[in-house]
Amino acid sequence: MASKSSRGPIDLPGFFADLVRCETRLYNALNDRLRERHGIVTSQFEFLRFLRDHPGSRVADLATEFAIGIGATSKGIDRLERQAWVTRRTNPSDRRSSLLDLTAEGLQLVEAAEATFTTTLAELIADVLGGPSGPAAVQVFSELRSVLERDQVGLPTG
Amino acid sequence: MASKSSRGPIDLPGFFADLVRCETRLYNALNDRLRERHGIVTSQFEFLRFLRDHPGSRVADLATEFAIGIGATSKGIDRLERQAWVTRRTNPSDRRSSLLDLTAEGLQLVEAAEATFTTTLAELIADVLGGPSGPAAVQVFSELRSVLERDQVGLPTG
DNA sequence: TTACGATATATGCCATGGCATCTAAGTCAA
DNA sequence: TTGACTTAGATGCCATGGCATATATCGTAA
Numbered sequence: 001m002a003s004k005s006s007r008g009p010i011d012l013p014g015f016f017a018d019l020v021r022c023e024t025r026l027y028n029a030l031n032d033r034l035r036e037r038h039g040i041v042t043s044q045f046e047f048l049r050f051l052r053d054h055p056g057s058r059v060a061d062l063a064t065e066f067a068i069g070i071g072a073t074s075k076g077i078d079r080l081e082r083q084a085w086v087t088r089r090t091n092p093s094d095r096r097s098s099l100l101d102l103t104a105e106g107l108q109l110v111e112a113a114e115a116t117f118t119t120t121l122a123e124l125i126a127d128v129l130g131g132p133s134g135p136a137a138v139q140v141f142s143e144l145r146s147v148l149e150r151d152q153v154g155l156p157t158g
Numbered sequence: 159m160a161s162k163s164s165r166g167p168i169d170l171p172g173f174f175a176d177l178v179r180c181e182t183r184l185y186n187a188l189n190d191r192l193r194e195r196h197g198i199v200t201s202q203f204e205f206l207r208f209l210r211d212h213p214g215s216r217v218a219d220l221a222t223e224f225a226i227g228i229g230a231t232s233k234g235i236d237r238l239e240r241q242a243w244v245t246r247r248t249n250p251s252d253r254r255s256s257l258l259d260l261t262a263e264g265l266q267l268v269e270a271a272e273a274t275f276t277t278t279l280a281e282l283i284a285d286v287l288g289g290p291s292g293p294a295a296v297q298v299f300s301e302l303r304s305v306l307e308r309d310q311v312g313l314p315t316g
Numbered sequence: 317t318t319a320c321g322a323t324a325t326a327t328g329c330c331a332t333g334g335c336a337t338c339t340a341a342g343t344c345a346a
Numbered sequence: 347t348t349g350a351c352t353t354a355g356a357t358g359c360c361a362t363g364g365c366a367t368a369t370a371t372c373g374t375a376a
Contacts, residue, residue: 009288010287010288010292010293010296012279012280012283012284012287013275013276013279014296015283015287015295015296015299016184016279016283018296018299018300018302018303019177019180020181020185020204021223021224021225021303021306021307022177022299022302022303022306023177023178024224024225024226024312025225025306025307025311025312025313026174026311026312027178027312028225028311028312028313028314029312032312046175046178065179066179066182067179067182067183067186068182114171117171118170118171121170121171121174122170124306125170125174125302126170127305128298128301128302128305129168129170129173129298129302130167130168131298131301133294133295133297133298134168134298135168136290136291136294136295136298137173137291137294137295137299138168138169138172138173138176139291140286140287140289140291140292140294140295141173141177141180141295142176143286143289144176144180144283144286145179145180147285147286148179148180148183148184148282149179153183153184153282154182154183154184154185154186154187154190155183155186156186
């Protein structure tokens with residue numbers, strides 16, 4: 001099969017469709033692996049990893065990072081707290097909010113899950129991303145993310 | 159701010175994080191626009207567009223395309239059918255399934271929504287995708303999608 | 317034809333996210 | 347200090363998707 005390398009302007013809807021299909025399938029595949037090996041799903045892994053890398057974050061910080069609602073974030077933290085992977089401690093400088101941290105178990109879990117995550121992701125995308133166009137794709141998404149965050153595109157209300 | 163152009167091997171988890179954040183925000187932003195102008199969300203627009211381009215598809219065809227479950231697809235079609243945008247007609251060669259088609263209203267809707275979709279997407283990503291790395295990113299996702307579909311990665315059960 | 321296994325999808329239950337709302341707490345000015 | 351406004355996030359209701367199951371139909375072999 002000949003590769004389709006159009007010369008004209010980029011087909012943005014086509015690109016977006018490819019992007020969403022890839023993201024869906026990768027997310028599904030990572031969910032499967034993380035669930036069977038660690039009893040968590042990818043969104044939980046991402047929460048835990050963020051809290052490992054940003055201890056003392058607030059619920060709103062997570063909501064902004066992941067561009068999901070505050071309510072959903074609060075409920076997500078509830079679930080992690082129920083498993084004793086995360087603790088809330090009252091923010092001493094603003095008692096409306098809590099500061100979030102991993103427990104020792106949470107830290108252990110995220111380290112183990114990260115190995116699974118990284119390995120699985122490599123199995124799925126390393127070949128394509130390791131190709132000649134890989135670095136450019138990395139660059140595009142890094143830049144696009146910066147732009148979307150700067151302009152606060154696609155932040156939910158609640 | 160200096161741009162971060164690492165020379166080493168690609169940071170796949172970092173790339174995946176950027177990818178998911180971009181997809182979330184773009185999907186949210188497109189949802190907002192499509193909802194306010196046409197009363198549909200992006201997933202519905204994608205169903206309608208697929209049926210316009212593949213008339214006579216079955217529920218399973220949509221499920222495979224979007225890598226979502228058959229049950230969810232059936233329910234999604236229920237909702238579009240209730241709005242009289244899609245019709246089910248019994249498949250004459252296999253009465254377990256139905257063949258799906260847009261109604262005239264559905265066709266009109268998808269054409270109008272497509273204009274909104276394309277315009278909005280261009281506002282959000284044309285600048286970055288029009289840069290020098292754009293074509294490479296397009297190429298990467300086209301290829302990655304092909305690989306993931308060939309290997310049937312991340313297909314839900316039901 | 318009948319019986320059995322496979323297939324397409326419709327449906328029910330559960331989990332999760334969006335959005336609205338509620339409460340506690342912080343800010344500020346008079 | 348008090349009262350009005352704002353903010354953080356917890357909670358309730360609803361919509362949607364995953365997965366399991368139920369139903370109808372199909373294909374095949376006896």
